[in-house]
Amino acid sequence: MQYQLIETQNQLNDFVEKITGKPVLAIDTEFMRRRTLYPEVALIQVYDGEHLALIDPLAELSLFDFWQVLKNPEVLKVLHSPSEDIEVFQKYAGFVPTPLFDTQFALQILGHGNCMGFAHMVKELLDIEIDKSESRTNWLQRPLTEKQLDYAAADTYHLLPCFEIIKKQIDEAGFFDIVISESELVAQKRAYQTPAELLYKDIKNAWQLRPHDLAVLRELAAWRREKAERKNLALNFVVKEHNMVEIAKRKPASLNALRRVPGVEPMEVNRSGVEILKCIERGKAVPVSEQPAQLKRLIDFPAYKKAAKDIKQKITKAAKERGIPEDVLASKKQINQLISWNWKLDADERKAASKPDLFNSWRYEYVKDVLKEWQN
Incomplete structure (x- = not known):
């Protein structure tokens, strides 16, 4: 398996020239999601059956021409279980490559069961055991080790021959358009954002709360997402979901009272205590006629x-x-x-x-x- 690590603009320009016009590209991404709301992209792997490259997005590169290749509707982009990769492209590139063929979903519609992992697919279709030991590695570290690079390259190197086997079966079954449509649905759902005023309905155990409690929870849920987006923090690193329910029930009126709410951590109070109290006050001020109706399961x-x-x-x-x-x-x-x-x-x-x-x-x-x- 030969591959190229792309860290300079000239290398990227040469690679883009080589893959331009190719009808199928196998693609994967490596990213980190530790405490952040959005994935931090660390590597983009691309294989056209002849040229395999690992593009380093942390290097100072203009990806404009590469994005044009991925935007080309004549080029089929192949990924395995691309839900999170789709989010990477939405946030990092500003678009989702289409048309997109998900080998995991294709296997599912062919009757191979739900959510077949990549290594399982490669073993079943190619009879090759692949090393997944680097799946939890730190992809943002530099330089990347040879083992990390080999692991990343293998994902697209094996993906393409798996796709060719699956595509033949999908075409025979007449399901190709369904596979493409399913990926469009996944992208659409990833891009959809619940209106801020409705976020409280998705909070676990919100059904237990009364209307005046829900008025507070509605304020908390909208504020939490706004802060998470502004700070690029995972939602539960702003305030844990189950803590919001307890806060809405108890409605503490001071920082000391907030600290006494079961489950609330000192860090949550130190970072966001004043903002939480303001949410509580806004929720308490909502007239009875405007309070949310009690939720039903x-x-x-x-x-x-x-x-x-x-x-x-x-x-x-x-x-x-x-x-x-x-x-x-x-x-x-x-x-x-x-x-x-x-x-x-x-x-x-x-x-x-x-x-x-x-x-x-x-x-x-x-x-x-x-x-x-x-x-x-």
Whole structure:
């Protein structure tokens, strides 16, 4: 396996010239996500079947011409389980390469089970054991070791021949457009941002709170994300999720009272105590008529179990007719997403929220006739 580490502009320019016009590129990224909200990209691996390069984004490089190659709709970009890679491109490059072929999803729709790991795929398809010992390494350190570079290069080197095997089976099954569409859905969902005023609904155990508590939690959740984005801090490094629920329940009026809330850490108070108290005051000032309604879990709806069972039966039938694994057509989470969309959101909230996957992807053509009553 031969590869090139690209650290200068001339090296990158030469590589871009070599891969321009190639119909398929295998791509991977290495990144770190320690305490940050956004992934810190550390390496971009690209292989066209002939030229394999590891591009160092920490070097002083203009990637403009390289981005143009990835933007080319005539070039198929191949990745394995690209959800986080998609986020890397969204944040670092400002776009998602398309069309994108996810080998993990392709294997899933072919009936190989959920979430097959890269090493497992390489073993199953190529009968090659690969070393994954560097998967948790520090990719931001410089210089990178030879072992790190070999590991990174192997990801795309083996990805391309796996893709060629999978692509043949996907074409025979007639699922190519579905694989491409699924990656577009993943990118769309990664790019979607829940409106700040609705973030509190996604907080675990928020259903336990009363309306005046939820008014505080709504303020806390919106503030936490704003600070996380501004400081590039992981959300739980601003304030832990379960602590926000306790704070909303107890509504401490001073820093000392905040410190006494079970679970709240001294660091959270030192860094954000004053801001937290301001959120509490704003939440307490919300008139009763404007406080959020108490949240209901799906299991709190008497008709939930029957509705979920009915949808699942219809999904199973549709999946069998189309020769698709039923958990690919609709997972339990996606069924619950559809029910929540109909039962928990009013018309205005539906406009602000993203549509359920079943009505917002290739799946719609497969289920629109059997799920007519759920389309509002």
